Amino acid sequence: MTDVPRPESPQPYRWMVLALTAACFLLTFVVRFIWPPLIPVVVPVLGMKMSQAGAYMSAFYIGYVITQIPAGILADYFGIRLILALSLALEGITTFAMGSISTYEAGFALRVATGLGAGAVFSACSRALMEWFPPKERGTAFGALLAAPSAGILLSGIVVPALNKAFNWQAAFQAVGAFTLAVGILLFFLLKTSSQARSQGAGIFGGFKVVFGSRDLILTALAGFCLMWVELGTATWTFASIKHLGYTLKEAGSVMVFYGIGGLIAPLASGYLSDKLGHRKNILMASLLVIAPVTVIFGYQTTIAALSAMGFVFGFVSYLANPHLSVMISEFAGKQWAATANGTSNFVFQLAPIIGPVVMGWAIDITGAYTSVWWIMAIGPLVGALLLIPVNPENRRD
Template identity: 25%
Template sequence: MAWRNAWSMLGLLVVGQIAMSSGSYLWGPLAPFLVAELSVSKAQFGAVQSAFYVVGALMAVPAGVLADRFDGRWLLLACLLAMAIPLAVLSAAKTLLAVTLLAGLCGLGNGAINQVGARGVLHWFPPQQRATAMGLRQTGNMLGAALAAAALPSLALGLGWRAAVFLVAAGAGLAAVLSGLLYRERPVDLTSTPAAARPGLRAVAGQLFSNRPFVRLLLLAPFIAYAQIAMTTFFVLFLTDRQGVSAAAAGSLLSGALLAAALGRVAWGVIADRFFTHSRSRCLALVMALTAAAAAGLALLPVNGPLVVPALIGLLYGFCAMGWQGLLMVVIAESVGIAVAGTAVGVLINVAWGGFVLGPVVFGALADGPGYGTAWTSVAGVSALCAVALWLPAPVSRPAA
C-alpha cells in the first residue's frame, strides 16, 4: 500500500517504543510509592529494576538473532505483549518478591524491541539518513519515559500506584494491536546468495568479535548505561530525599529531563549525520563529556538549594546521558554491516545491560552509604573515562556486509 513508506513505518516504531518505555521507566516515578508500601531500602528497590534488566539482557542476543531472520511485524507485536501482560499482573502484586519477579518478566519485551526497531530503520532508510531516523525512533523511548514521569506520580497520588501501572499495561496492549495490524518490514536483498544473507551463528560471532571498533564499544557500553540508569532510577528519590522536593515536582523535573533526552536523540543524530559522518565515535565522546559535567553538577548541588538549578542540570543530563542510544546503534550497525546488525545490537544490549543491572544496586548502595554526592561523582568519573576512550582513534575493521 502507498502509505507504507519509510516514514509511516518509523511512526509505528515510535508509537511502539513510547508504549514500551512507559513501562520500562515507571520504576523511577513510582519509586517513592513502592519504597513506602513495600518498606524496602534504596538498594533493595534498585534490585527490582536490576531484575528487569537481567531478563532483558538474557533476551537481547536471541532477540537480535530472531530480528535478523524473521518478520519484524510479529516480533514487535510479541515484544509489546510481553510488556503489557506482566505489568497488568504486577498491578495486583503485594510483596517485594512478586514485584521483582514480574519486573523481570517485563524485561522480556524490553530486551527485544531495540533490535527489531534498529533492524527496521536500517531496512527502510539510506545511510545518509540513518542516524537521524534512528534518533527519531529513539525519541519514543524518552517520550514514553517522560509521559511516565509526568503522569504516574499524580495518578499514583489520586488513584494509587496499582491503577497507574494497569493504565501503562493497557497502553502497551493497544500499541501491540496497532503494530500487528499496520506494521510491515521492508524486504531487503542483502546479497545475491541466501546463504550469505543468513550466516550461521559461529560465522556471525567471528565477524563481530574480530571487529575491533565493535569490541571497543562493547567494553564501554556498561559504563555508558550506568550514567543513564542512575538518572532514570534515582533522580526522583534524590530530589525528594536530599533536596526536599515533593514527589509530583520531582516527577515533573524528571519528565523535563526525559523530554530533553527525546530532543537529544534527534539532535545528536542530526549532528552526527552532518558533522561526524566519518567519526561518529567522536560525537559519542562529546555526549559522554557533557554527561560527566552534568553528573558532577548534581554531585556538587547544595542541599535544599533553589529548584531551578537541578532542573537545568537535569535538562543537560537528559539531553546527553539519555540521548546516546540511537547514535550508538548507528555506530554499531555501520561498523558490522546490515546483514548481522540485529545480532550485533543484541550483543551490545546484552553487555550494556550489565550497567543497567548492576548500576542501580551500586548507585543505591553509594547513596545509602557515603551519600548522593559520592554516587553522582561515580557517574561523572566513568562518563569522563568513556569520553576519553571514544575520542581516541579506533582501529579500522571491515564491516561484515
C-alpha cells in the same frame, strides 16, 4: 502482512517504520516505569516492604537482560515483525495482569515476564531502521528512536498517576497493558520488513563471528557501557542526592522533569546534525567529553532553580551520544546482523546499572557524601572517549 523486498531508493514507508518502532520502544519504558508512581498506593494495600517494592524494578531488569542477545539472534534469523509483535503482546498481557495481583510473588514473576518482552524490542527496532533508512538518514532515524526512553519516562509520570486518580491502581495497569497489546497486534499487520537482508543462509549463530570479530564494534559497545554508567547512575541517585539536601521528593521530581526534557530533545537534534555533518565518531567522542564536567557541576548545585537549569543541560548532553552509538554498532555489523549486534551491545550496556549502583553506594557509605557519586559517574564518559580513539568508522559492513 508478509515480508516484502525493499527497493534500494528511500521509500516514504520508512517513516511509518520509524513511527511503529519508536512507539514499540516508547512503550517498553512506559511499562517499565509504570511501577514507581504506583508504589505509594500499592505497597500499603498488599502489605509489602519497600525493599520488595524496589525488587519489582530489579525483576524487570532480570528479564530485560536475559533476552537481549537471544532476541537479537532471532530477529536476524526470523525477521523483526514477529519478534516485535510477540514482545509487545507479552508486555501488554503481563502488565494487564499486574492489575490483579494479590501477592508479592505473583507481581515479581509478572515483572520478570514483562522484562523478557521488553528486552527483545531494541535490537529488532535497530534492524528495522537499518533496513529501511539509507546511511545519510540513519542519525535522524536513530535519534527519533532513542528519544523514546525519555518520552516514555515522562509519559508514564503523567499518565499513570492520572489513571490512578481517575480510577484506581488496578485500572492503571490494565489500561497500559491493554494499549500495549493493541499496539502489538496493530504492528503485526502494519509493519513490513525486508526479505533481502535475511540472515538464514549463514546459520542462526552466524552473527557472533561478525560481532566478536570486530574490534571497532566491541570498543564502541564498551564506550556505550561507559555512557550508561552515568545515565543510569543519574537515574538511580539523583532523587536521593536532592533529598539529602533537604528537599522533598516532589521537588526532586521537578528537577528530573527538566533532565528528561533535555534527554528528549538531544537525540533528535544530535542525530539530525550528524546526518548533515557526518563525523559520527567525532560527535560521539565530543559528547562523552562534555558529559564529564557537566556531571560534576550538576552534582554540586544546591538550589532547586540551579538544579533544574543544570538538570536540563545535564539531560541534553547526556543523551547527545545515544544515536551515534547505535548507528555505529549497526553499521559495523551491517544490515544482516544489526539485531544480533545491538542485542549483544545492549547486554553490555545493561551491565552498568548492575555494577554502578553498588560501586556508587559503597562510595557514599565510605565518604558519607553524595558528591563522591558525581565524580565516579564522570569517570565513565572519559573512559568511553578514550576507548573510541582507535575505532575506525570506515570499517562498516554496508
